[in-house]
Amino acid sequence: MTSVKGDFVFGRHAGIDFLKNEDAGKINKIFLQNGVQQDFANQVYGLAKKKHLVVQEAPKNKLDKLVDFGNHQGLVLAISSFEYADLDQSLEKLATKENPFILMLDSIEDPHNLGSILRTCDATGVDLVIIPKRRASGLTSVVAKTSTGAIDHVPVCRVNNLVQTVKQLKKAGYWVFGTAMSGQDYRTWDAKGKSVLVIGNEGKGISPLLLKQMDQTLTIPMIGHVQSLNASVATGVLLYQMLNTTHPLVK
Structure with a gap:
Protein backbone atom coordinates (compact mmCIF):
# COMPACT_ATOMS: atom_id res chain seq x y z
CA MET A 1 0.00 0.00 0.00
CA SER A 80 7.97 17.46 6.84
CA SER A 81 6.96 19.21 3.65
CA PHE A 82 9.08 22.19 4.70
CA GLU A 83 12.72 22.56 3.78
CA TYR A 84 15.38 22.90 6.48
CA ALA A 85 18.33 25.25 6.19
CA ASP A 86 21.93 24.05 6.08
CA LEU A 87 23.90 25.16 9.15
CA ASP A 88 27.24 25.82 7.44
CA GLN A 89 25.66 27.76 4.60
CA SER A 90 23.58 29.78 7.06
CA LEU A 91 26.61 30.73 9.16
CA GLU A 92 28.47 31.74 6.02
CA LYS A 93 25.63 34.09 5.08
CA LEU A 94 25.68 35.64 8.57
CA ALA A 95 29.47 36.07 8.68
CA THR A 96 29.39 39.70 7.60
CA LYS A 97 26.22 40.77 9.39
CA GLU A 98 26.62 43.34 12.17
CA ASN A 99 24.45 41.72 14.86
CA PRO A 100 23.63 38.17 13.74
CA PHE A 101 21.19 36.50 16.11
CA ILE A 102 20.50 32.77 16.40
CA LEU A 103 17.82 31.08 18.49
CA MET A 104 18.48 27.51 19.61
CA LEU A 105 15.56 25.45 20.95
CA ASP A 106 16.46 22.53 23.21
CA SER A 107 13.74 19.91 22.61
CA ILE A 108 10.60 22.02 22.25
CA GLU A 109 8.03 19.25 21.88
CA ASP A 110 4.75 21.11 21.37
CA PRO A 111 4.30 22.10 17.70
CA HIS A 112 2.04 24.98 18.78
CA ASN A 113 4.89 26.38 20.87
CA LEU A 114 7.30 26.02 17.97
CA GLY A 115 4.89 27.76 15.61
CA SER A 116 4.35 30.64 18.05
CA ILE A 117 8.10 31.00 18.54
CA LEU A 118 8.70 31.17 14.78
CA ARG A 119 6.06 33.90 14.54
CA THR A 120 7.91 35.94 17.17
CA CYS A 121 11.25 35.20 15.48
CA ASP A 122 9.94 36.74 12.28
CA ALA A 123 8.67 39.79 14.16
CA THR A 124 11.98 40.38 15.93
CA GLY A 125 14.37 39.62 13.07
CA VAL A 126 15.92 36.37 14.27
CA ASP A 127 18.34 35.19 11.58
CA LEU A 128 18.30 31.44 12.21
CA VAL A 129 16.55 28.90 14.44
CA ILE A 130 18.32 25.66 15.38
CA ILE A 131 16.41 22.61 16.62
CA PRO A 132 17.53 19.04 17.40
CA LYS A 133 16.51 16.06 15.29
CA ARG A 134 15.55 13.99 18.33
CA ARG A 135 12.87 14.46 20.97
CA ALA A 136 11.58 17.70 19.49
CA SER A 137 8.88 18.96 17.18
CA GLY A 138 9.93 19.35 13.57
CA LEU A 139 8.35 21.54 10.91
CA THR A 140 4.83 20.22 10.46
CA SER A 141 1.53 21.56 9.16
CA VAL A 142 0.52 22.39 12.75
CA VAL A 143 3.69 24.45 13.18
CA ALA A 144 3.06 26.17 9.86
CA LYS A 145 -0.53 27.05 10.76
CA THR A 146 0.42 28.38 14.21
CA SER A 147 3.26 30.46 12.75
CA THR A 148 0.77 32.22 10.42
CA GLY A 149 3.25 32.18 7.55
CA ALA A 150 6.44 32.92 9.50
CA ILE A 151 7.70 29.41 8.71
CA ASP A 152 8.36 30.63 5.15
CA HIS A 153 10.56 33.52 6.31
CA VAL A 154 12.61 32.19 9.25
CA PRO A 155 15.33 29.64 8.34
CA VAL A 156 15.23 26.54 10.56
CA CYS A 157 18.15 24.13 10.81
CA ARG A 158 18.03 20.66 12.36
CA VAL A 159 21.19 19.20 13.92
CA ASN A 160 22.15 15.89 15.50
CA ASN A 161 23.86 17.30 18.59
CA LEU A 162 23.17 20.69 20.18
CA VAL A 163 26.29 20.61 22.38
CA GLN A 164 28.57 20.08 19.39
CA THR A 165 26.68 22.77 17.48
CA VAL A 166 27.22 25.27 20.31
CA LYS A 167 30.94 24.50 20.25
CA GLN A 168 30.93 25.15 16.49
CA LEU A 169 29.13 28.46 17.02
CA LYS A 170 31.62 29.51 19.68
CA LYS A 171 34.49 28.84 17.30
CA ALA A 172 32.70 31.12 14.84
CA GLY A 173 32.74 33.90 17.45
CA TYR A 174 29.24 33.66 18.92
CA TRP A 175 28.40 34.29 22.57
CA VAL A 176 25.87 31.81 23.93
CA PHE A 177 23.13 32.78 26.40
CA GLY A 178 20.70 30.41 28.10
CA THR A 179 17.75 30.60 30.45
CA ALA A 180 18.06 29.55 34.11
CA MET A 181 16.28 30.40 37.36
CA SER A 182 19.56 31.62 38.89
CA GLY A 183 20.59 33.67 35.88
CA GLN A 184 21.11 37.41 35.44
CA ASP A 185 18.07 39.65 35.05
CA TYR A 186 17.25 39.58 31.34
CA ARG A 187 16.64 43.35 31.36
CA THR A 188 20.39 43.89 31.67
CA TRP A 189 21.16 41.65 28.68
CA ASP A 190 22.92 43.32 25.77
CA ALA A 191 22.56 41.10 22.70
CA LYS A 192 24.80 43.13 20.40
CA GLY A 193 27.40 41.22 18.41
CA LYS A 194 27.21 37.55 17.50
CA SER A 195 24.65 36.08 19.88
CA VAL A 196 22.88 32.77 20.42
CA LEU A 197 19.92 32.42 22.79
CA VAL A 198 19.11 28.91 24.02
CA ILE A 199 15.58 28.11 25.20
CA GLY A 200 14.99 24.88 27.09
CA ASN A 201 12.33 22.20 26.98
CA GLU A 202 8.83 23.11 28.21
CA GLY A 203 9.14 21.05 31.39
CA LYS A 204 12.83 20.27 31.94
CA GLY A 205 14.54 23.44 30.76
CA ILE A 206 17.98 23.30 29.15
CA SER A 207 19.65 19.89 29.41
CA PRO A 208 22.58 19.78 31.88
CA LEU A 209 25.32 19.13 29.29
CA LEU A 210 24.10 21.97 27.11
CA LEU A 211 23.72 24.31 30.08
CA LYS A 212 27.42 23.88 30.86
CA GLN A 213 28.23 25.43 27.49
CA MET A 214 26.48 28.73 28.26
CA ASP A 215 28.62 31.87 28.48
CA GLN A 216 25.90 33.53 30.55
CA THR A 217 22.45 32.59 31.85
CA LEU A 218 19.39 34.84 31.97
CA THR A 219 16.26 34.82 34.06
CA ILE A 220 12.89 36.56 33.82
CA PRO A 221 11.89 37.93 37.26
CA MET A 222 8.40 36.94 38.44
CA ILE A 223 6.38 38.13 41.40
CA GLY A 224 3.39 35.82 41.07
CA HIS A 225 2.71 32.41 42.55
CA VAL A 226 3.61 30.47 39.39
CA GLN A 227 7.36 30.77 38.83
CA SER A 228 7.50 29.78 35.19
CA LEU A 229 6.26 30.97 31.81
CA ASN A 230 5.12 29.08 28.74
CA ALA A 231 8.16 28.45 26.51
CA SER A 232 6.84 30.58 23.66
CA VAL A 233 5.94 33.44 26.01
CA ALA A 234 9.39 33.39 27.67
CA THR A 235 11.04 33.32 24.26
CA GLY A 236 8.98 36.33 23.19
CA VAL A 237 10.02 38.35 26.24
CA LEU A 238 13.70 37.62 25.62
CA LEU A 239 13.57 38.22 21.88
CA TYR A 240 12.10 41.66 22.40
CA GLN A 241 14.92 42.47 24.81
CA MET A 242 17.28 41.39 22.04
CA LEU A 243 15.48 43.65 19.58
CA ASN A 244 15.57 46.54 22.04
CA THR A 245 19.38 46.33 22.37
CA THR A 246 20.21 45.66 18.73
CA HIS A 247 17.59 47.96 17.15
CA PRO A 248 16.63 50.46 19.90
CA LEU A 249 14.89 52.88 17.51
CA VAL A 250 12.88 50.29 15.57
CA LYS A 251 9.28 51.36 14.95
Missing part, protein backbone atom coordinates in the same frame (compact mmCIF):
# COMPACT_ATOMS: atom_id res chain seq x y z
CA THR A 2 1.22 3.50 -0.84
CA SER A 3 -0.26 6.28 1.28
CA VAL A 4 0.42 9.82 2.39
CA LYS A 5 -1.82 11.47 4.97
CA GLY A 6 -1.05 14.93 6.31
CA ASP A 7 2.42 14.76 7.87
CA PHE A 8 2.81 10.98 7.51
CA VAL A 9 3.86 8.42 4.94
CA PHE A 10 2.69 4.92 5.86
CA GLY A 11 2.59 1.38 4.57
CA ARG A 12 5.57 -0.90 4.02
CA HIS A 13 6.09 -0.27 0.31
CA ALA A 14 5.61 3.50 0.59
CA GLY A 15 7.70 3.78 3.74
CA ILE A 16 10.65 1.76 2.44
CA ASP A 17 10.63 3.60 -0.91
CA PHE A 18 10.57 6.95 0.90
CA LEU A 19 13.47 5.90 3.15
CA LYS A 20 15.52 4.79 0.15
CA ASN A 21 14.82 7.65 -2.22
CA GLU A 22 13.89 10.81 -0.34
CA ASP A 23 16.02 13.44 1.35
CA ALA A 24 16.46 12.41 4.99
CA GLY A 25 15.82 16.02 6.00
CA LYS A 26 12.15 15.51 5.17
CA ILE A 27 11.77 12.70 7.72
CA ASN A 28 11.21 13.73 11.33
CA LYS A 29 10.81 10.29 12.90
CA ILE A 30 10.16 6.64 12.03
CA PHE A 31 7.44 4.78 13.95
CA LEU A 32 7.77 1.00 13.83
CA GLN A 33 5.10 -1.24 15.30
CA ASN A 34 6.11 -3.48 18.18
CA GLY A 35 6.52 -7.10 17.17
CA VAL A 36 6.83 -6.76 13.40
CA GLN A 37 8.78 -9.46 11.56
CA GLN A 38 12.46 -9.30 12.42
CA ASP A 39 13.60 -9.16 8.79
CA PHE A 40 11.42 -6.14 8.14
CA ALA A 41 12.52 -4.45 11.39
CA ASN A 42 16.17 -5.01 10.45
CA GLN A 43 15.56 -3.45 7.03
CA VAL A 44 13.98 -0.36 8.60
CA TYR A 45 16.73 0.02 11.20
CA GLY A 46 19.42 -0.41 8.55
CA LEU A 47 17.97 2.33 6.32
CA ALA A 48 17.44 4.60 9.32
CA LYS A 49 21.04 4.18 10.47
CA LYS A 50 22.37 5.19 7.04
CA LYS A 51 20.43 8.46 7.20
CA HIS A 52 20.92 9.10 10.95
CA LEU A 53 17.19 8.90 11.65
CA VAL A 54 15.38 8.03 14.85
CA VAL A 55 13.25 4.86 15.02
CA GLN A 56 10.64 4.68 17.75
CA GLU A 57 8.90 1.39 18.40
CA ALA A 58 5.27 1.84 19.37
CA PRO A 59 2.09 -0.23 19.83
CA LYS A 60 -0.30 -0.71 16.92
CA ASN A 61 -2.97 1.57 18.45
CA LYS A 62 -0.57 4.53 18.44
CA LEU A 63 0.23 4.04 14.76
CA ASP A 64 -3.50 3.64 14.05
CA LYS A 65 -4.20 7.05 15.61
CA LEU A 66 -1.32 8.75 13.79
CA VAL A 67 -2.75 7.87 10.37
CA ASP A 68 -6.44 7.94 11.32
CA PHE A 69 -6.68 4.15 11.11
CA GLY A 70 -5.15 3.88 7.66
CA ASN A 71 -3.50 0.59 6.66
CA HIS A 72 0.01 1.36 7.93
CA GLN A 73 1.23 -2.27 8.00
CA GLY A 74 3.45 -1.50 10.98
CA LEU A 75 5.41 1.41 9.51
CA VAL A 76 4.71 5.17 9.73
CA LEU A 77 7.12 7.97 8.77
CA ALA A 78 6.52 11.42 10.25
CA ILE A 79 7.57 13.78 7.47
Whole structure:
Protein backbone atom coordinates (compact mmCIF):
# COMPACT_ATOMS: atom_id res chain seq x y z
CA MET A 1 0.00 0.00 0.00
CA THR A 2 1.22 3.50 -0.84
CA SER A 3 -0.26 6.28 1.28
CA VAL A 4 0.42 9.82 2.39
CA LYS A 5 -1.82 11.47 4.97
CA GLY A 6 -1.05 14.93 6.31
CA ASP A 7 2.42 14.76 7.87
CA PHE A 8 2.81 10.98 7.51
CA VAL A 9 3.86 8.42 4.94
CA PHE A 10 2.69 4.92 5.86
CA GLY A 11 2.59 1.38 4.57
CA ARG A 12 5.57 -0.90 4.02
CA HIS A 13 6.09 -0.27 0.31
CA ALA A 14 5.61 3.50 0.59
CA GLY A 15 7.70 3.78 3.74
CA ILE A 16 10.65 1.76 2.44
CA ASP A 17 10.63 3.60 -0.91
CA PHE A 18 10.57 6.95 0.90
CA LEU A 19 13.47 5.90 3.15
CA LYS A 20 15.52 4.79 0.15
CA ASN A 21 14.82 7.65 -2.22
CA GLU A 22 13.89 10.81 -0.34
CA ASP A 23 16.02 13.44 1.35
CA ALA A 24 16.46 12.41 4.99
CA GLY A 25 15.82 16.02 6.00
CA LYS A 26 12.15 15.51 5.17
CA ILE A 27 11.77 12.70 7.72
CA ASN A 28 11.21 13.73 11.33
CA LYS A 29 10.81 10.29 12.90
CA ILE A 30 10.16 6.64 12.03
CA PHE A 31 7.44 4.78 13.95
CA LEU A 32 7.77 1.00 13.83
CA GLN A 33 5.10 -1.24 15.30
CA ASN A 34 6.11 -3.48 18.18
CA GLY A 35 6.52 -7.10 17.17
CA VAL A 36 6.83 -6.76 13.40
CA GLN A 37 8.78 -9.46 11.56
CA GLN A 38 12.46 -9.30 12.42
CA ASP A 39 13.60 -9.16 8.79
CA PHE A 40 11.42 -6.14 8.14
CA ALA A 41 12.52 -4.45 11.39
CA ASN A 42 16.17 -5.01 10.45
CA GLN A 43 15.56 -3.45 7.03
CA VAL A 44 13.98 -0.36 8.60
CA TYR A 45 16.73 0.02 11.20
CA GLY A 46 19.42 -0.41 8.55
CA LEU A 47 17.97 2.33 6.32
CA ALA A 48 17.44 4.60 9.32
CA LYS A 49 21.04 4.18 10.47
CA LYS A 50 22.37 5.19 7.04
CA LYS A 51 20.43 8.46 7.20
CA HIS A 52 20.92 9.10 10.95
CA LEU A 53 17.19 8.90 11.65
CA VAL A 54 15.38 8.03 14.85
CA VAL A 55 13.25 4.86 15.02
CA GLN A 56 10.64 4.68 17.75
CA GLU A 57 8.90 1.39 18.40
CA ALA A 58 5.27 1.84 19.37
CA PRO A 59 2.09 -0.23 19.83
CA LYS A 60 -0.30 -0.71 16.92
CA ASN A 61 -2.97 1.57 18.45
CA LYS A 62 -0.57 4.53 18.44
CA LEU A 63 0.23 4.04 14.76
CA ASP A 64 -3.50 3.64 14.05
CA LYS A 65 -4.20 7.05 15.61
CA LEU A 66 -1.32 8.75 13.79
CA VAL A 67 -2.75 7.87 10.37
CA ASP A 68 -6.44 7.94 11.32
CA PHE A 69 -6.68 4.15 11.11
CA GLY A 70 -5.15 3.88 7.66
CA ASN A 71 -3.50 0.59 6.66
CA HIS A 72 0.01 1.36 7.93
CA GLN A 73 1.23 -2.27 8.00
CA GLY A 74 3.45 -1.50 10.98
CA LEU A 75 5.41 1.41 9.51
CA VAL A 76 4.71 5.17 9.73
CA LEU A 77 7.12 7.97 8.77
CA ALA A 78 6.52 11.42 10.25
CA ILE A 79 7.57 13.78 7.47
CA SER A 80 7.97 17.46 6.84
CA SER A 81 6.96 19.21 3.65
CA PHE A 82 9.08 22.19 4.70
CA GLU A 83 12.72 22.56 3.78
CA TYR A 84 15.38 22.90 6.48
CA ALA A 85 18.33 25.25 6.19
CA ASP A 86 21.93 24.05 6.08
CA LEU A 87 23.90 25.16 9.15
CA ASP A 88 27.24 25.82 7.44
CA GLN A 89 25.66 27.76 4.60
CA SER A 90 23.58 29.78 7.06
CA LEU A 91 26.61 30.73 9.16
CA GLU A 92 28.47 31.74 6.02
CA LYS A 93 25.63 34.09 5.08
CA LEU A 94 25.68 35.64 8.57
CA ALA A 95 29.47 36.07 8.68
CA THR A 96 29.39 39.70 7.60
CA LYS A 97 26.22 40.77 9.39
CA GLU A 98 26.62 43.34 12.17
CA ASN A 99 24.45 41.72 14.86
CA PRO A 100 23.63 38.17 13.74
CA PHE A 101 21.19 36.50 16.11
CA ILE A 102 20.50 32.77 16.40
CA LEU A 103 17.82 31.08 18.49
CA MET A 104 18.48 27.51 19.61
CA LEU A 105 15.56 25.45 20.95
CA ASP A 106 16.46 22.53 23.21
CA SER A 107 13.74 19.91 22.61
CA ILE A 108 10.60 22.02 22.25
CA GLU A 109 8.03 19.25 21.88
CA ASP A 110 4.75 21.11 21.37
CA PRO A 111 4.30 22.10 17.70
CA HIS A 112 2.04 24.98 18.78
CA ASN A 113 4.89 26.38 20.87
CA LEU A 114 7.30 26.02 17.97
CA GLY A 115 4.89 27.76 15.61
CA SER A 116 4.35 30.64 18.05
CA ILE A 117 8.10 31.00 18.54
CA LEU A 118 8.70 31.17 14.78
CA ARG A 119 6.06 33.90 14.54
CA THR A 120 7.91 35.94 17.17
CA CYS A 121 11.25 35.20 15.48
CA ASP A 122 9.94 36.74 12.28
CA ALA A 123 8.67 39.79 14.16
CA THR A 124 11.98 40.38 15.93
CA GLY A 125 14.37 39.62 13.07
CA VAL A 126 15.92 36.37 14.27
CA ASP A 127 18.34 35.19 11.58
CA LEU A 128 18.30 31.44 12.21
CA VAL A 129 16.55 28.90 14.44
CA ILE A 130 18.32 25.66 15.38
CA ILE A 131 16.41 22.61 16.62
CA PRO A 132 17.53 19.04 17.40
CA LYS A 133 16.51 16.06 15.29
CA ARG A 134 15.55 13.99 18.33
CA ARG A 135 12.87 14.46 20.97
CA ALA A 136 11.58 17.70 19.49
CA SER A 137 8.88 18.96 17.18
CA GLY A 138 9.93 19.35 13.57
CA LEU A 139 8.35 21.54 10.91
CA THR A 140 4.83 20.22 10.46
CA SER A 141 1.53 21.56 9.16
CA VAL A 142 0.52 22.39 12.75
CA VAL A 143 3.69 24.45 13.18
CA ALA A 144 3.06 26.17 9.86
CA LYS A 145 -0.53 27.05 10.76
CA THR A 146 0.42 28.38 14.21
CA SER A 147 3.26 30.46 12.75
CA THR A 148 0.77 32.22 10.42
CA GLY A 149 3.25 32.18 7.55
CA ALA A 150 6.44 32.92 9.50
CA ILE A 151 7.70 29.41 8.71
CA ASP A 152 8.36 30.63 5.15
CA HIS A 153 10.56 33.52 6.31
CA VAL A 154 12.61 32.19 9.25
CA PRO A 155 15.33 29.64 8.34
CA VAL A 156 15.23 26.54 10.56
CA CYS A 157 18.15 24.13 10.81
CA ARG A 158 18.03 20.66 12.36
CA VAL A 159 21.19 19.20 13.92
CA ASN A 160 22.15 15.89 15.50
CA ASN A 161 23.86 17.30 18.59
CA LEU A 162 23.17 20.69 20.18
CA VAL A 163 26.29 20.61 22.38
CA GLN A 164 28.57 20.08 19.39
CA THR A 165 26.68 22.77 17.48
CA VAL A 166 27.22 25.27 20.31
CA LYS A 167 30.94 24.50 20.25
CA GLN A 168 30.93 25.15 16.49
CA LEU A 169 29.13 28.46 17.02
CA LYS A 170 31.62 29.51 19.68
CA LYS A 171 34.49 28.84 17.30
CA ALA A 172 32.70 31.12 14.84
CA GLY A 173 32.74 33.90 17.45
CA TYR A 174 29.24 33.66 18.92
CA TRP A 175 28.40 34.29 22.57
CA VAL A 176 25.87 31.81 23.93
CA PHE A 177 23.13 32.78 26.40
CA GLY A 178 20.70 30.41 28.10
CA THR A 179 17.75 30.60 30.45
CA ALA A 180 18.06 29.55 34.11
CA MET A 181 16.28 30.40 37.36
CA SER A 182 19.56 31.62 38.89
CA GLY A 183 20.59 33.67 35.88
CA GLN A 184 21.11 37.41 35.44
CA ASP A 185 18.07 39.65 35.05
CA TYR A 186 17.25 39.58 31.34
CA ARG A 187 16.64 43.35 31.36
CA THR A 188 20.39 43.89 31.67
CA TRP A 189 21.16 41.65 28.68
CA ASP A 190 22.92 43.32 25.77
CA ALA A 191 22.56 41.10 22.70
CA LYS A 192 24.80 43.13 20.40
CA GLY A 193 27.40 41.22 18.41
CA LYS A 194 27.21 37.55 17.50
CA SER A 195 24.65 36.08 19.88
CA VAL A 196 22.88 32.77 20.42
CA LEU A 197 19.92 32.42 22.79
CA VAL A 198 19.11 28.91 24.02
CA ILE A 199 15.58 28.11 25.20
CA GLY A 200 14.99 24.88 27.09
CA ASN A 201 12.33 22.20 26.98
CA GLU A 202 8.83 23.11 28.21
CA GLY A 203 9.14 21.05 31.39
CA LYS A 204 12.83 20.27 31.94
CA GLY A 205 14.54 23.44 30.76
CA ILE A 206 17.98 23.30 29.15
CA SER A 207 19.65 19.89 29.41
CA PRO A 208 22.58 19.78 31.88
CA LEU A 209 25.32 19.13 29.29
CA LEU A 210 24.10 21.97 27.11
CA LEU A 211 23.72 24.31 30.08
CA LYS A 212 27.42 23.88 30.86
CA GLN A 213 28.23 25.43 27.49
CA MET A 214 26.48 28.73 28.26
CA ASP A 215 28.62 31.87 28.48
CA GLN A 216 25.90 33.53 30.55
CA THR A 217 22.45 32.59 31.85
CA LEU A 218 19.39 34.84 31.97
CA THR A 219 16.26 34.82 34.06
CA ILE A 220 12.89 36.56 33.82
CA PRO A 221 11.89 37.93 37.26
CA MET A 222 8.40 36.94 38.44
CA ILE A 223 6.38 38.13 41.40
CA GLY A 224 3.39 35.82 41.07
CA HIS A 225 2.71 32.41 42.55
CA VAL A 226 3.61 30.47 39.39
CA GLN A 227 7.36 30.77 38.83
CA SER A 228 7.50 29.78 35.19
CA LEU A 229 6.26 30.97 31.81
CA ASN A 230 5.12 29.08 28.74
CA ALA A 231 8.16 28.45 26.51
CA SER A 232 6.84 30.58 23.66
CA VAL A 233 5.94 33.44 26.01
CA ALA A 234 9.39 33.39 27.67
CA THR A 235 11.04 33.32 24.26
CA GLY A 236 8.98 36.33 23.19
CA VAL A 237 10.02 38.35 26.24
CA LEU A 238 13.70 37.62 25.62
CA LEU A 239 13.57 38.22 21.88
CA TYR A 240 12.10 41.66 22.40
CA GLN A 241 14.92 42.47 24.81
CA MET A 242 17.28 41.39 22.04
CA LEU A 243 15.48 43.65 19.58
CA ASN A 244 15.57 46.54 22.04
CA THR A 245 19.38 46.33 22.37
CA THR A 246 20.21 45.66 18.73
CA HIS A 247 17.59 47.96 17.15
CA PRO A 248 16.63 50.46 19.90
CA LEU A 249 14.89 52.88 17.51
CA VAL A 250 12.88 50.29 15.57
CA LYS A 251 9.28 51.36 14.95
